[in-house]
Amino acid sequence: MIRRSLGLFIGLFLLILAVGAVLGVPFTTARLLEAAAYALIALGLNIQWGYGGLFNFGIMGFMMLGGFAVTFISYPVNPEFWGSDGPWMLGRALLAFAFGALLVFGARKSTRLGIRGGWHVALTILAWFTAYVIYRSQIDPAAAYIESSAGFVGGLGAHPVLGWLFGGVLAAAIAYIVGKICLGLRTDYLAIATIGISEIIRALIKNMDWLTRGTLTVSPVPWPSPLAQDYMAEGYGDTASLLLSRGGFLALVLLVLAIVFVLIERAYGGPWGRMMRAIRDNHIAAASMGKNVTARQLEIFIFGSVLMGIGGAILVSFVQIHDPSSYQPINHTFLIWVMVIVGGAGNNWGALLGAIGIYFVWMISEPLARAIFELVSYVSTWAGIGPIPEIESRSAQMRVFVLGVVISVALRYAPRGLIPEYAGPRARN
Amino acid sequence: MAVIELKHVVGGYGGAPILNGVDMSIEKSDIGVIVGPNGAGKSTTLKAIFGLLQVTGGSIVFDGEDITNAQPDRLVPLGLSFVPQEKNVFTTMSVEENLEMGAFVRRDDFSQTMQWVYHMFPVLAEKRRQPAGELSGGQRQMVAMGRALMSNPKLLMLDEPSAGLSPRYVIEIFETIVNVNKEGVGILMVEQNARQALAFASRGFVLANGQNRFTGTGAELIADPEVARSFLGG
């Protein structure tokens, strides 16, 4: 097993070296950095699915939360907003929200006043509706005012690493709410519910222009480490600055990844990990042994989501642009699933290998497809059929197909992944 | 000629075998009853015949044809029917639809058979439009047997037909089984109510640890002091 894993990692290393040789070192460093961020997210899913058996199809939503969080924290302060009536109006909307929450809470607790059955349901619905109307009556004008007077609320101008942390916190908060509502559901219901949540998060972040600038995008989101321009200003050459800046960022991300990896690997080997596996494999038996299954599952769902939030934040920091319309379930949610399934669910080394390996496959299938198309196009032109139109956009889509083939082959021939979970002969198909 | 013959059948669910060499032979006129302690492989024997688990040794011959490891969709047309112990009706479907499902393999007109089943179980004729899930336990058992008879079987296999029924229904079900047998259908059944079932069995098999321990007519087995002491509770 160890030898096989070692072989696979050496193979991956060689693949990265080959990509570096063909496509250049700066390109490869950038891809490696993104792959490390994806590895963080894949570890998050591995905690949820591999450890906990919780189906999360809403990864994209948590990544978007992270992306928004880092933009909000690290983007420079917008003085126009703070100088206007905006904060005051937002404060009122916040009060309206709190009041609405109180109303709903009160209605839910109204059974204590002897209101039961149909009346209780009616009162709860009425409270929700009233709260919704009150909140909308405050937030709608506030949003319109901010958009027209200041564009959007801007950022807080703090350090990006703080933004990454806030991404984790925000993801945790949403995961708590989602988990409270949905974790009792069966696997396939949980899958569809989390898809719904991530689509709603996407709709919100895309359309709350006053907060996120929506489709107008926010850039440049600052880096946590010096930019290439900074090195150039100090007199370094172009390539050297690019390498130094990206190398610095990469080192930071790898540090985060290493810390997270060591922590969860230790937790997994300890009593906590054993309990989680027991719950996953037979939650009824675990519950009968006095384990609080629901609380543990909520814990796991939150932990996993935190990593997804941080990973999403790092990616936005790196590309320096927060563009809500660039998020797609295929590129975010499903890509991560392929990483974890191919790598080996339940094994952190497997998730790591899967994340970096699949990300490189994902990145190089485009140039590879383009090369193939160009060859075919050359032949077809020579044969008199004419060239293939739109090679650029077509080869970009080729990787989606490749991803589908990869996961189908993996499920068929290596259902437990490249580096399977090491716990005994118990087959998990 | 025997309608079914098991020769030294070995099999199980993939791990250690549960059946370690079962021999059995039933004529079409017989009522065969399998008894034995829990875990002896009684139900497993029926499932092995019906292709629901892997037979790794020995052979099963039905009506002159080797059916070792054959699947139900081949066995039912040959004339073999099986009534499982639990979940043996389609709860959301009407009684009549349940019977129709039993005749799924038949492409000829089965209305005669359905009349015959209704004649055998008059209460089902009354409730033909009712969902089977709304019936009582005893009536469900009748639906299950009726369903199995719809394919015109030569041999009907029943897994503990009296399980969970009140004593009144147990007698009724046993009477029905004897009647079905008189109509020319061979019976092979597993029973917990061993003494009661052996009383009308023409062939009795006592299994223990996946092997035959005693074989004889029902009356012989009841009379055998060793069988009575070890397997019939004194």
Added chain:
Amino acid sequence: MSELVFFFNQVVIAGAVLGSVYALGAIGVTLIFGILRFAHFAHGDMMTMGAFVAFILAVGAGALGIQTPIATGFIVLPLAMVIAAVLALGIDKGFYAPLRRRGARPVTLLIASIGVTLMIQGLLRLFFGTGTYSFFDTQPKTIFRIDTSAIGSTRPLVVTEPQIMLILLTIVVVVALHFFLTRSRLGKAMRAMADNPDLAQVSGINTQLVVRVTWIIAGSLACAAGTMLALDVTLKPDLAFNILLPIFAAAIVGGLGQAYGAIAGGFLIGFAETLAVFNWTLVLRPLRDVLPEWLELPNNLALVPTEYKLTVAFVILVITLLVRPTGIFKGAST
């Protein structure tokens, strides 16, 4: 009266159209769940794939110079449905059947359906790019404007040819499905297998055949739903991914495994969505002079802004799951 006609156009017709698409899709999802016990996430892409099959056929017919009185998309639909059914059978044989044979858990099949989603998406985009297409590039979309001045309205009742065809098709499908499931041998066998797969096997029901029939129905209905949606709006590779959530919501609300529930759920979600995004101001405008000063009508009085239409299906889904997890028609229990 104009307001009433407006309401009819915006809510009744739009809701029926949306509901029909959801219902046709949800039937497939619910049947696959009932028979194969897994949530088939590639269903939206099967719809898109079917729509593209119909599109190619329509373009091909146009290229051959075939002129049809009604939109070519409808004429080729039966053939497209046959092709889509064959494709669905192929997908099952290639990707799901080997996993079932191995005894894989339903959740593995669910993950396999992601693979199928990715492959269909990849191929569609490879061949068609990411742009939008229309069935009505070469022929006009017939729009019926029914004069309603008889009831004192200044607005006409507007309904398009694809919308009428879609609603008619849905009625035909629902009736046909009802007779298939309650009268035919195979339809009953399908219900039997959804009810109790082990007993169905023991009864000698050819379960392989039932699985094939399920894919044929699901594949052809997905093609019909996708084509109709594409005829009503436009055709693009991510056409159906966006309505995957409402379709699953419809199937779950109706009770997974229940064909009638899926139909009811489809229309419930369809109407709920149109009602939620409907701008009530336009209907309440006649009351403007009656209302007191402080209760001025805003310009947009929709319960949910259109951008958040998706939340409607989601909220209905979550409430159903929390209050009555088996759906309004009792669903499969596994």
